[in-house]
Amino acid sequence: MAILEKFLAQVVKDVDMRLDELIPASGVEPKLLHEAIRWSVFAGGKRIRPVVMCAVGNIFGVPSEQLIATASAVEMIHTYSLIHDDLPAMDDDDLRRGRPTCHIQFGEATAILAGDVLQTLAFKTIAEDDSLSADIRIALVALIADASGTPYGMVSGQQLDLEGEGAVLSIKQIAEIHRQKTGALINASALAGAMIGRARPDEVEAISQYATNLGLLFQITDDIIDVTQNTETLGKTAGKDLASAKSTYPAHLGLDRTIEMADTTRIAANAALDRLEKDTDLLRQIADYICQRTK
């Protein structure tokens, strides 16, 4: 896993450095707003979406300089969604990555605005990324807006998730919610890498299938972790899904079958890569890595 670890560390470093440049300094007025943004953006996230995007870009020969801005933008979108998901009116979470959530630390109004403006900064970042042609930038804005919007995107997934609380959902409904809420942006991250790398349609198709399974894998392992780990290890309130009666894979299938499903999904993700005549080792290692989070 040495190659993967080195790659992960490099992406985190590059993306964090770029995010630091892109987000107004905490000394810039309104200071509280910029502090709140930085609190949530620099909270030790694993930058999974940038990692996926950069790994896909790499196999199509894209230099890192052409990936980091968009990868940072995707991470901004993800962070905005976390800030808003944690709000009292939504999932009402006090703890995220081992520290107080944005609204606990900075108040609800500032947290709403911090999330709002992170989305704005994300699209600004892509629009102003002069390492890419205007055509590609426009396609990226559309791709990421689709994946994070509605219908069939991140926000519609979050809405379905909220509406599903307390209800008994079918496994198909659960999968659809996850596909929109988490899967769509992970998929878009992979497709962004392929798009910048000017991948052929059949290559895009293979990457999309890999990423769809990766997104599903990510959600399944998240559900497993929520059941099996305690709040301290998790850095967010454990057993939260159960407490709020959310339909999850373990609630539906039991823990053992969910763990089996994770492995099947990991295998499906990697199988999609067989169609690419490229060195896909890194992408396979990412799928393995996500699977191992639960252990």
Place this chain on the structure above:
Amino acid sequence: MAILEKFLAQVVKDVDMRLDELIPASGVEPKLLHEAIRWSVFAGGKRIRPVVMCAVGNIFGVPSEQLIATASAVEMIHTYSLIHDDLPAMDDDDLRRGRPTCHIQFGEATAILAGDVLQTLAFKTIAEDDSLSADIRIALVALIADASGTPYGMVSGQQLDLEGEGAVLSIKQIAEIHRQKTGALINASALAGAMIGRARPDEVEAISQYATNLGLLFQITDDIIDVTQNTETLGKTAGKDLASAKSTYPAHLGLDRTIEMADTTRIAANAALDRLEKDTDLLRQIADYICQRTK
């Protein structure tokens, strides 16, 4: 005023029709989310930003088809900001344009998501507007993201506004808050029209000066209306600014001097247009129209 009235009605019609196409139908899942978006977008707004954008585009000879998508996007950004501003954690408003605000009607979580995704749809709309070149679309995304973001944009203005509540602000501070919160997006609307019309730098400068004054005029007249009209006429809770101890122009200067200031600002807006060798009659009528709202 017959020309202006006809123009206003046409822009409202065109923009509303486009918004109806761009926003998922209320029958599309998640229905509640799309109903909430439509509730707020089709609430009888005056579409001032699209009007300004289209009027500026017109004087530079831009056909309406090249203006309506971006104008609709700007209106989505504006509407998202209204939905979030009305939330309990923000201005806590129950009434907007004579009906319950989005969170009163659909619940807080759905209102947060409706606002979030309206912003997403706005940038998607610009990115996918194939009546414009990729270069122009990218410039528009950057322009509107800047104007609606931070620092010096709509969200930073909203943050400053919240922080200023209960404090005694100087007239300079009040002006800066308004310049960011309301002025920046009105200015960007005008600049978007000029940009699509490939206006020369000196023309852009004149338009910007006009629009800056127009934005200020809009805020001053809003403050006047809040003091002088009752809740029924206003369609939102009157005297709200006073009740929440917000620093406003009338609170600072008194009503008479605020009315004087509105007129001076209107004259300054129109004076900026003298430098353009174009038929600017419509733009002048818009400034007059905004001023007359208070009467």
